[in-house]
Amino acid sequence: MASGAGATTAAPPVLWGLTRRDVILLGAALVSSAAAGALSIFGVRPVVTFAASTVALAILAAIVSRAVEQVGARLSPGATGVLQASLSNIPEFFVSIFALRAGLMKVVQSALIGSILANLLLVLGLAILAGGIRNGVQRFSSRAPRMIATLLLLAIGALAIPTIANEIHTPASRHTDALDIACTIILLVLFVASIPFFVHSGRTPDGDPGDECGKMTHDPESTSEWSLMLAVVVLAFAGAGAAFVSEWFVDALRPTVAVLGLSEAFTGLVIVAVAGNAIENVVGIRLAVHGKPEYAMSVILNSSLQVAIGLVPILVLVSYFLGGAVLTLVVPPLLIVALALAALLVAFIVFDGESMWLEGAALIGLYGIVAAAFWWG
Numbered sequence: 001m002a003s004g005a006g007a008t009t010a011a012p013p014v015l016w017g018l019t020r021r022d023v024i025l026l027g028a029a030l031v032s033s034a035a036a037g038a039l040s041i042f043g044v045r046p047v048v049t050f051a052a053s054t055v056a057l058a059i060l061a062a063i064v065s066r067a068v069e070q071v072g073a074r075l076s077p078g079a080t081g082v083l084q085a086s087l088s089n090i091p092e093f094f095v096s097i098f099a100l101r102a103g104l105m106k107v108v109q110s111a112l113i114g115s116i117l118a119n120l121l122l123v124l125g126l127a128i129l130a131g132g133i134r135n136g137v138q139r140f141s142s143r144a145p146r147m148i149a150t151l152l153l154l155a156i157g158a159l160a161i162p163t164i165a166n167e168i169h170t171p172a173s174r175h176t177d178a179l180d181i182a183c184t185i186i187l188l189v190l191f192v193a194s195i196p197f198f199v200h201s202g203r204t205p206d207g208d209p210g211d212e213c214g215k216m217t218h219d220p221e222s223t224s225e226w227s228l229m230l231a232v233v234v235l236a237f238a239g240a241g242a243a244f245v246s247e248w249f250v251d252a253l254r255p256t257v258a259v260l261g262l263s264e265a266f267t268g269l270v271i272v273a274v275a276g277n278a279i280e281n282v283v284g285i286r287l288a289v290h291g292k293p294e295y296a297m298s299v300i301l302n303s304s305l306q307v308a309i310g311l312v313p314i315l316v317l318v319s320y321f322l323g324g325a326v327l328t329l330v331v332p333p334l335l336i337v338a339l340a341l342a343a344l345l346v347a348f349i350v351f352d353g354e355s356m357w358l359e360g361a362a363l364i365g366l367y368g369i370v371a372a373a374f375w376w377g
Contacts, residue, residue, distance in 0.1 A: 018226065022066065026234070029063055032056035033241050040248040046255035053249035054275045057091045060245060063238040064090055070231035089311050090239050094246035095272065096315050097322065102250055105325035110268025110374075112312050113335050117370060118273045119304040120152075120342045123284055125363030127296045128349070131288030132357025138293035145350035148301040151194065152343045155308035158183040160336045162329045180329045184313035191309040265332075266374045293355065301346070338370045
């Protein structure tokens with residue numbers, strides 16, 4: 001593996017601290033967003049609009065990640081991690097909001113749970129597989145992954161209890177809304193309580209900031225320093241763009257599902273979830289390939305955790321005021337089983353602080369089984 005200054009030389013800025021790749025990315029975002037808008041306005045076939053909107057959302061997610069990286073460079077490494085994990089869900093948040101207003105509650109449920117599953121199984125599996133093939137057995141501190149696995153199991157409990165109560169018709173099943181609100185408040189309290197832990201534990205939540213973590217704050221191929229004003233402006237415009245594109249995406253979603261003959265559950269669980277996390281997925285896998293397993297674990301697992309104890313409860317509460325479908329924590333039991341198996345398998349893999357390629361293949365295999373189970377709805 002290359003080392004030294006030559007391996008980490010930053011690309012020279014070409015405009016306001018933007019590298020050539022930044023300029024290309026911003027241009028692609030403008031073109032793809034404009035194309036998605038034009039296709040939606042002129043009523044082009046929904047499948048085409050859906051595909052264009054998916055591409056635009058993925059590019060906007062990349063820009064959000066890049067801008068957050070630049071803002072976070074002014075903060076502590078741990079604070080950067082919290083900021084990146086939280087704001088990277090902006091496109092997914094807007095997609096969920098518009099889908100709930102359109103009454104697509106099953107799609108939102110499936111997409112949120114699918115996002116957790118895709119990161120825990122598909123992305124982490126690909127990262128471990130690719131990193132293991134490239135670097136052999138990879139070692140990392142297991143303290144943070146174990147903590148994240150614990151919190152994920154708790155989040156699964158917040159879904160399992162209302163679901164089981166509803167399935168076996170306990171007295172609590174007659175008060176589903178109240179039980180949902182109680183569970184979401186508890187999850188949000190834990191989410192807030194976890195922030196100081198991550199902020200004060202370095203770039204990865206292991207209490208070991210170290211040299212390696214400091215070097216991993218930026219992608220060596222795109223490192224450059226933006227002004228704080230530029231980073232904030234880009235972040236604001238990317239967030240606004242995500243809001244518009246999300247609406248076009250959702251408008252095309254239902255007709256696309258009908259045309260392709262897909263179930264709403266499979267669409268949310270696989271297509272929407274993977275599309276919404278495409279860029280994060282690439283980042284985590286690249287880090288593992290470059291011999292940064294600890295940072296790859298942090299990025300991928302934190303993404304699942306933020307959705308489970310942050311985004312899901314926030315959307316449940318917000319859905320009561322949208323005027324569309326109300327998001328509930330009562331989900332199909334099969335999804336609970338899939339989430340529990342995923343969290344347990346990840347916990348077993350990270351427990352010893354090392355991973356090998358076959359473990360990654362096992363995670364990918366479980367994701368394939370889950371996706372197959374929901375192909376028919």
